[in-house]
Amino acid sequence: DIVMTQSPDSLAVSLGERATINCKSSQSLFFRSTNKNYLAWYQQKPGQPPKLLIYWASTRESGVPDRFSGSGSGTDFTLTISSLQAEDVAVYYCQQYYSDSCTFGQGTKLEIK
Amino acid sequence: EVQLLESGGGLGQPGGSLRLSCAASGFTFSNYGMSWVRQAPGKGLEWVSGISGSGGTTHYADSVKGRVTISRDNSKNTLFLQMNSLRVEDTAVYYCAKVGTSGTNRFDYWGQGTLVTVSS
Numbered sequence: 001d002i003v004m005t006q007s008p009d010s011l012a013v014s015l016g017e018r019a020t021i022n023c024k025s026s027q028s029l030f031f032r033s034t035n036k037n038y039l040a041w042y043q044q045k046p047g048q049p050p051k052l053l054i055y056w057a058s059t060r061e062s063g064v065p066d067r068f069s070g071s072g073s074g075t076d077f078t079l080t081i082s083s084l085q086a087e088d089v090a091v092y093y094c095q096q097y098y099s100d101s102c103t104f105g106q107g108t109k110l111e112i113k
Numbered sequence: 114e115v116q117l118l119e120s121g122g123g124l125g126q127p128g129g130s131l132r133l134s135c136a137a138s139g140f141t142f143s144n145y146g147m148s149w150v151r152q153a154p155g156k157g158l159e160w161v162s163g164i165s166g167s168g169g170t171t172h173y174a175d176s177v178k179g180r181v182t183i184s185r186d187n188s189k190n191t192l193f194l195q196m197n198s199l200r201v202e203d204t205a206v207y208y209c210a211k212v213g214t215s216g217t218n219r220f221d222y223w224g225q226g227t228l229v230t231v232s233s
Contacts, residue, residue, distance in 0.1 A: 001175070038217060038219075040219045040220075042158075042220075044158075048225075049208050049223035049224065049225060049226055050150075050158065050208075050220075050223055051223075052213075052219065052220060052221050055213065055215075055219045061221065093157065093158055095158075095219070097217045097218040097219050100163070100172045100218070101160065101172060101173075101174060101175075102148075102160045102163075102218040103160065104157060104158040104159070104160070105157070106157050107157045107158075
């Protein structure tokens, strides 16, 4: 299985400041024939199911605020929140869907400083 | 509006069985793959199993292979997960999730989940 490792495990950021979460995969998620990275980001708030934020590593899902952005390729990826809002407090997960058996990172808990 | 509603969770005995269901609406069910993803209390997300839109292709995580069976009834817009030989470590909230338009396992809609507790 492809192992996904996120860093840090938790993060405290001041309102209005930038938050950055990293995700590293044990093998490349770039598929040459489609020219895409098979990497998604989800947000999960307490008591709620996960919500898809980003797919193909950098494509924002419809309705997701543009302060959320994804970047990276191959094995190293980043989720950036450009200006943290109170409603962004959540746990964030990266997910690889390169293989039929998709796998998630362990999660990064984002809090307000 | 896409809606996914899980049911069938509850208390199961170690070695016992449970069958989870997920009723789907708001999209053409047979056109989309579906998956089950679970989350143990206070833990992260773990993909469990997936099935193609036709039901002809299935995949399982190693942790459940041989003990669970995923299936679907496209005439009733319903997804199932038959869980046998339950273990304490199967205790989790089980979410059904719809595969996105690309057909790959990114999940654009999730249900609210159903809690499975395995305990004697």
